[in-house]
Amino acid sequence: MNTQPNPVAVITGASRRLGLHMTQSFLQQGWQVIVLTRDCGAGELANIDNPNLTCIECDALNDESVSAAIGSIRQATQHVDLLLHNASIYEKDQQHQSDPVSFYNDLYAIHMKLPARLNTALADLLKESVREQGNIIHITDIYVANPNPEYALYCSTKAGSENLMLSFAKRLAPTVRVNAIQPGPVKFLPEHSSDDQSKVLAETLLAVEGGFEALEKAIYAILDNHYMTASVVRVDGGRAMA
Ligand SMILES: NC(=O)C1=CN([C@@H]2O[C@H](COP(=O)(O)OP(=O)(O)OC[C@H]3O[C@@H](n4cnc5c(N)ncnc54)[C@H](OP(=O)(O)O)[C@@H]3O)[C@@H](O)[C@H]2O)C=CC1
Numbered sequence: 001m002n003t004q005p006n007p008v009a010v011i012t013g014a015s016r017r018l019g020l021h022m023t024q025s026f027l028q029q030g031w032q033v034i035v036l037t038r039d040c041g042a043g044e045l046a047n048i049d050n051p052n053l054t055c056i057e058c059d060a061l062n063d064e065s066v067s068a069a070i071g072s073i074r075q076a077t078q079h080v081d082l083l084l085h086n087a088s089i090y091e092k093d094q095q096h097q098s099d100p101v102s103f104y105n106d107l108y109a110i111h112m113k114l115p116a117r118l119n120t121a122l123a124d125l126l127k128e129s130v131r132e133q134g135n136i137i138h139i140t141d142i143y144v145a146n147p148n149p150e151y152a153l154y155c156s157t158k159a160g161s162e163n164l165m166l167s168f169a170k171r172l173a174p175t176v177r178v179n180a181i182q183p184g185p186v187k188f189l190p191e192h193s194s195d196d197q198s199k200v201l202a203e204t205l206l207a208v209e210g211g212f213e214a215l216e217k218a219i220y221a222i223l224d225n226h227y228m229t230a231s232v233v234r235v236d237g238g239r240a241m242a
């Protein structure tokens with residue numbers, strides 16, 4: 001009889017798209033999943049009827065809310081096996097011309113402050129992983145290496161997240177591995193016009209969206225490779241080479 005406790009994944013931002021996809025994937029694999037989300041009653045997340053899912057409401061932009069969420073995570077589990085930094089805001093600088101400072105503060109809060117706080121606060125639980133090692137994965141962007149100037153503030157904070165990944169990989173080795181995945185055009189948002197989409201795919205060697213399955217495969221590949229840490233994995237259909 002298997003007496004090993006289920007591994008535990010903590011996912012930030014899970015009400016939709018990749019976060020929701022990975023929540024469903026880990027549940028199907030028998031993991032316990034703890035999600036940090038702005039609204040546990042939002043969208044498909046609310047319809048998931050699974051005792052292995054724990055939903056914690058957290059406003060990533062509010063320090064007290066994050067502190068409370070950390071306390072809730074620590075009450076919910078004695079170990080963390082994967083911490084997945086997925087939550088993100090993706091908007092053009094020009095959408096915030098009236099108040100670029102508060103927009104930058106929000107991007108810093110969600111892409112850098114939240115990962116740094118969770119990596120620090122959950123390090124002891126990650127070292128108690130029931131798997132060979134604990135894992136942290138920062139989802140960044142190919143724009144880290146070659147920024148899109150229309151998204152300068154977004155790109156710079158994603159670069160910050162990737163730099164944090166390197167520091168925590170050094171700090172938490174060898175019991176916790178820390179890596180980054182740089183997606184390319186994986187899944188457009190509804191607000192992406194068909195012209196925008198065509199332009200992006202014309203700049204992509206494989207000329208198609210990757211789909212969240214492409215990122216899912218990369219996440220499991222990192223989890224299954226004991227020798228990967230401080231690594232950056234591009235999943236972009238070759239767009240970075242365009
Ligand atoms: N989709 C793509 O093609 C690409 C994606 N990426 C990266 O991959 C990851 C997943 O992408 P995707 O699923 O498209 O991400 P989304 O843009 O759909 O956002 C992911 C989550 O971030 C949280 N979030 C969004 N806005 C805010 C906000 N203002 N305040 C607090 N939380 C917020 C939400 O979680 P909740 O509602 O649960 O609070 C949301 O579900 C992201 O880190 C993204 O930057 C990088 C390059 C390309």
Ligand SMILES: Nc1nc2c(c(=O)[nH]1)N=C([C@H](O)[C@@H](O)CO)CN2
Pocket residue numbers: 087088089090141183184185186187188189200
């Ligand atoms: N949080 C998000 N970040 C990014 C998204 C997204 O939908 N949410 N999408 C992209 C684009 O697809 C880009 O890769 C192609 O223009 C980038 N980041």
